[in-house]
Amino acid sequence: MTAVQDPRTPKAAVSHICLSRLDDPYIEGHRCGGCGEVFLEVHARCARCFGDDLTPARLGDTGRLYNFTIVHRSFPGVVTPFVSAIVDMDGGGVVRGTLKGAGVDPAALAFDMPVRLVFGDSGQKDEQGAPYIAYHFVPSQGPTS
Amino acid sequence: MSQDVFIIGADMLKFGRFPDRTVPDLGAEAALLALRDAGLGIGDIDAFYCGNLVEAMEMVGQRILHHIGQTGIPVVNVANACATGATALREGLMAIKSGMHDVVLCVGVEKLPRGLMGGGAQPSPQLEGLFGSTSMPSVFAQVGQEYARNHGATFEQFAKVSVKNHHHSTMNPKAMYRIETPLEMVMQAEMISWPNTKLMCSVNVDGAAAAVLASEKTTRRLGLMGQAVRIRGSALASDPWSPRNQTMPDFNTVTRLAAARAYEMAGLGPDDIDLVELHDCFATAELVHYENLSLCGEGEAGRMIDEGEAALGGRIPVNVSGGLLSKGHPLSATGIANVYEVVTHLRGQAGARQVEGARIGLTHVVGAGHAGAAAGVHILEKA
Numbered sequence: 472m473t474a475v476q477d478p479r480t481p482k483a484a485v486s487h488i489c490l491s492r493l494d495d496p497y498i499e500g501h502r503c504g505g506c507g508e509v510f511l512e513v514h515a516r517c518a519r520c521f522g523d524d525l526t527p528a529r530l531g532d533t534g535r536l537y538n539f540t541i542v543h544r545s546f547p548g549v550v551t552p553f554v555s556a557i558v559d560m561d562g563g564g565v566v567r568g569t570l571k572g573a574g575v576d577p578a579a580l581a582f583d584m585p586v587r588l589v590f591g592d593s594g595q596k597d598e599q600g601a602p603y604i605a606y607h608f609v610p611s612q613g614p615t616s
Numbered sequence: 617m618s619q620d621v622f623i624i625g626a627d628m629l630k631f632g633r634f635p636d637r638t639v640p641d642l643g644a645e646a647a648l649l650a651l652r653d654a655g656l657g658i659g660d661i662d663a664f665y666c667g668n669l670v671e672a673m674e675m676v677g678q679r680i681l682h683h684i685g686q687t688g689i690p691v692v693n694v695a696n697a698c699a700t701g702a703t704a705l706r707e708g709l710m711a712i713k714s715g716m717h718d719v720v721l722c723v724g725v726e727k728l729p730r731g732l733m734g735g736g737a738q739p740s741p742q743l744e745g746l747f748g749s750t751s752m753p754s755v756f757a758q759v760g761q762e763y764a765r766n767h768g769a770t771f772e773q774f775a776k777v778s779v780k781n782h783h784h785s786t787m788n789p790k791a792m793y794r795i796e797t798p799l800e801m802v803m804q805a806e807m808i809s810w811p812n813t814k815l816m817c818s819v820n821v822d823g824a825a826a827a828v829l830a831s832e833k834t835t836r837r838l839g840l841m842g843q844a845v846r847i848r849g850s851a852l853a854s855d856p857w858s859p860r861n862q863t864m865p866d867f868n869t870v871t872r873l874a875a876a877r878a879y880e881m882a883g884l885g886p887d888d889i890d891l892v893e894l895h896d897c898f899a900t901a902e903l904v905h906y907e908n909l910s911l912c913g914e915g916e917a918g919r920m921i922d923e924g925e926a927a928l929g930g931r932i933p934v935n936v937s938g939g940l941l942s943k944g945h946p947l948s949a950t951g952i953a954n955v956y957e958v959v960t961h962l963r964g965q966a967g968a969r970q971v972e973g974a975r976i977g978l979t980h981v982v983g984a985g986h987a988g989a990a991a992g993v994h995i996l997e998k999a
């Protein structure tokens with residue numbers, strides 16, 4: 472089947488966002504069958520055990536805040552302040568993202584606090600007017616499943 | 617066993633801003649200063665290792681020779697992020713160790729665009745802010761945050777690093793800044809990326825540094841053993857796999873790997889080291905490297921800064937040059953400038969900031985892009 476795609480169909484802002492179903496976006500990583508490590512990039516071999524048994528894997532939507540910084544000064548045009556978060560995803564994988572809804576006071580942010588992914592329109596479009604779909608983190612009450 | 621390699625000449629420009637000068641011009645000046653220190657000319661040099669990042673595709677080494685003499689020697693242009701200078705020095709060392717060359721020149725030179733590092737040309741869409749931050753201040757803020765997570769270091773302890781290194785720089789005529797920054801001033805400066813304020817970020821400057829290396833035989837023949845410094849250990853590491861390091865660069869594992877290799881090659885341990893110039897690109901980074909270089913035990917870096925152990929006169933002075941925080945951080949020049957600093961102390965020529973009786977010193981740099989890391993460690997001994 473060859474269908475001409477609408478040039479304004481939403482696009483993934485980064486390559487590891489899978490939009491095969493627009494109503495069910497997720498992060499697609501690659502899991503190593505040898506050691507279990509999950510990578511966001513597509514690699515020829517596992518960086519950890521060098522094995523070649525890498526298969527696509529859907530990452531979970533929940534995780535815990537491993538690390539963060541509050542960014543007050545960034546590149547020209549970037550709105551600050553915001554929280555840059557490193558999240559250990561439940562079920563494997565590590566994802567960097569902006570943490571919204573938790574304020575920008577370091578005292579209000581705790582290592583290991585539960586967070587979850589929220590997908591949505593990034594507010595940015597490509598030259599054809601296609602919106603970029605991105606994700607961010609919000610505080611959550613812990614794993615739901 | 618291959619013969620030892622000696623640094624027979626070293627120098628650096630006072631770091632600063634040189635809007636009217638070119639990269640080769642700055643590198644040429646540093647090269648001539650180091651050659652003069654060794655009493656040599658460019659005609660005595662067998663090979664040239666030149667580190668530069670911003671003009672990495674523009675044959676900076678060859679253009680430096682256009683300024684000081686086109687002798688036709690092999691030139692290797694080196695780029696390895698902020699580990700570039702150390703990488704160029706190590707390439708020179710290996711060329712002599714291999715027996716291929718007797719005397720080599722190593723230069724690190726950089727002329728930086730102003731502003732925040734780590735951006736580069738952003739394709740559409742703009743990812744910064746959308747998916748957290750990959751700016752260098754953010755990356756190294758997280759280095760400190762991870763240490764705080766594991767060992768409970770405080771904002772104040774990180775800030776004390778900056779107070780110390782700014783104080784040290786008041787004694788270094790080659791530092792960009794030579795001003796005292798009291799603790800309140802550091803902590804109240806503009807917050808850049810928690811917990812690093814503006815005064816806890818390295819200074820974005822231009823600069824160049826150079827070293828002339830020679831084999832033992834040539835060092836003796838030239839009668840330079842009196843001023844020579846022996847390279848006891850030289851190690852370079854790339855980031856081995858570690859949890860999260862593809863999302864958050866890990867400077868700890870890579871530094872530990874390089875340090876272990878350098879200590880092993882030198883046959884020395886951290887207790888043998890009299891002074892350290894380490895990669896304080898941000899105040900948060902210095903504390904973690906106390907442990908990564910085994911200058912203290914796990915979890916002791918906060919105590920080490922609180923008790924003044926890393927200050928001039930302390931147990932193991934760190935960054936008496938003023939460090940990247942105050943001397944300045946012209947990326948590729950940094951890894952040779954820190955060697956110049958240690959050489960100066962080992963020769964007893966560091967003036968007011970001299971570490972008394974220094975016999976052995978250690979230099980350390982790390983390099984990073986938004987992913988991938990390098991670490992270079994050198995251990996130097998008065999010959």
Ligand SMILES: [Zn+2]
Binds near residue numbers: 503504506517518522
């Ligand atoms: Zn594996």
